[in-house]
Amino acid sequence: MSEEAPLVLIVEDEPDLADLYAAWLSSDYRVRTAYGGQEALDELDEEIDIVLLDRRMPGVSGDEVLEEIRGRGLDCRIAMVTAVEPDFDIVEMGFDDYLVKPVAKEELYETVESLLTRSSYDEGVQKLYALASKKALLESEKGSAELEDSKEYQQLERELEQLRSELGETLDSFGDHEEFVGVFRDLERDADVDPFEE
Structure with missing residues (x-):
C-alpha cells in the first residue's frame, strides 16, 4: 500500500x-461508494485495498461482483456485508470475511482493520484466515447435525487441515503465539473452538 490512507470501496444498493x-470510515480511510453491482464493476481498479460488498442487489449481484474481482486478479480483501444468512454455498466463495446486517460501526471498523492487517501476511496465511472465518461462521449458524451432513463443510475442514500442515513453518515463524492469536481474535468471538487448533 502507498503512504496514502487505504482505499475502501463500499458496494451497497441502499444509498x-x-x-x-462511508461516513463511519471516512475519517481514517479513503472511501468510494458504488450504489449497485454494475457501478462497482466500473469502480474496480488496482488502487482498492478493501471491498465491503452487499450480496443481494438488483442487476449485477454481489456474488457476481465477487467473481469478477477475483477473476481480474485484483489484490484486495473482500468482506460480504449482507442480510443474506450464510449457507454452505459460502465455502466456494472467494471472500475474506462475512458480516450479517445490521452491522454496527465498531464491527465494520474492526473488520476493515482486520482485513488490512491480513493484507500484510502471505497468501497462505490469508487463505487460512478466510477458511477459518467460513468455518467459524458456519459453526455459529448451523447445528452439529447439519455440519456433519454437509459435504461442503467436510471439504472445508479437510482444506483447513491441509493448509495448517503446509503452513507449519510459516505459522511457527510468528515469534509470539499471542501475536498470531491476536490476528484471529475476531474469529474467537464467533466460535467456541479455536479453528486453528489441530
Missing part, C-alpha cells in the same frame, strides 16, 4: 446505508 458506512 443511505452506503453513505452511512
